[in-house]
Amino acid sequence: MAKSYEYSIGSVRAKETSLFTSSEVEQMLNCSDEAQLVRYLNDKGYGEGDTVDEIIRDNTSKMWDYIKSVAPDFSIFNPFFYLNDIHNLKTVLKGTMSGRDYSTLLLKPSTIDFDTLKTAVENRKFSLLPTWLSEAADSAYEVLAYTKDARLSDAVTDKAVMEKMLEAGESSGSEFLNNYFKTTVFYNNIKIAIRAAKVGTTEDFLKRALCQVDEFRMTTVIKSAVKGIDNLVDTLEKFSEYQLNKAIEAYKLSPSAFEKFVDNKLMLMAKEGCKRASSGPEPLMGYYLGCEAEKKVIHIIASGLRTKTDSEIIRERLREIYG
Numbered sequence: 001m002a003k004s005y006e007y008s009i010g011s012v013r014a015k016e017t018s019l020f021t022s023s024e025v026e027q028m029l030n031c032s033d034e035a036q037l038v039r040y041l042n043d044k045g046y047g048e049g050d051t052v053d054e055i056i057r058d059n060t061s062k063m064w065d066y067i068k069s070v071a072p073d074f075s076i077f078n079p080f081f082y083l084n085d086i087h088n089l090k091t092v093l094k095g096t097m098s099g100r101d102y103s104t105l106l107l108k109p110s111t112i113d114f115d116t117l118k119t120a121v122e123n124r125k126f127s128l129l130p131t132w133l134s135e136a137a138d139s140a141y142e143v144l145a146y147t148k149d150a151r152l153s154d155a156v157t158d159k160a161v162m163e164k165m166l167e168a169g170e171s172s173g174s175e176f177l178n179n180y181f182k183t184t185v186f187y188n189n190i191k192i193a194i195r196a197a198k199v200g201t202t203e204d205f206l207k208r209a210l211c212q213v214d215e216f217r218m219t220t221v222i223k224s225a226v227k228g229i230d231n232l233v234d235t236l237e238k239f240s241e242y243q244l245n246k247a248i249e250a251y252k253l254s255p256s257a258f259e260k261f262v263d264n265k266l267m268l269m270a271k272e273g274c275k276r277a278s279s280g281p282e283p284l285m286g287y288y289l290g291c292e293a294e295k296k297v298i299h300i301i302a303s304g305l306r307t308k309t310d311s312e313i314i315r316e317r318l319r320e321i322y323g
Contacts, residue, residue: 290322
């Protein structure tokens, strides 16, 4: 029998109750070391494994099994997998050119199978790849092969995936997904500009790296970034699009505070656009994003426990959760 969104929404609403609550995050923060965190996650049934990474991998596998079992159309998640496609392309490109094994670094799920990617890179036959990626892959290959400029090579493929995400959001028919990817691409542009301004950059690099998206003042950002990070920050803090001025206030505190602001903004969008939805694919997307937020929180706590960081500092780094 064909699955329906009515069925999947009912199922995912029940499944959401298994996501971590704020009180459970607090219990993880109270763990004395990583071993105790592992026991807590196992006892909660979050996943199986002897390390945090093993437990998260197990949880991720089970999450996808569940989503596949209830999603009427699993392809709605493809826009999220494009990031794995780009990661895998970069990995195969650099691994092939350096002669290093990269098999353990490839990520799933992806929309491009590993063998196709390997064949395309080894034979420089990028027509095997989807149209949205083939030209960028060839350009990235050429940059890496002839200039060894890994930063520019990465920028070329990153721009291709940003353009694809915007296209997917616009064609999805989902107002949430469209706005989510516009916000994602907007802030990816800002991150690229900040990184480039810190190390020194050129107009040519930024024109090749940045992606046009609604309300992004590309010309102004480029002109400011080539003058250095201080000039760029002074410029960006004057803009209110996507709450950029508030994001830059956070950046002035620390780069990690900026990253947290962006992550929290996207999570709040998911809560507003997916938790309240009563039809369509949004509730499934919200559950997926909620699971991803959980993993990020667990990683932050585990990292803090490994480095014996004070719990208050770890707490400051934590992101919004969906539960």
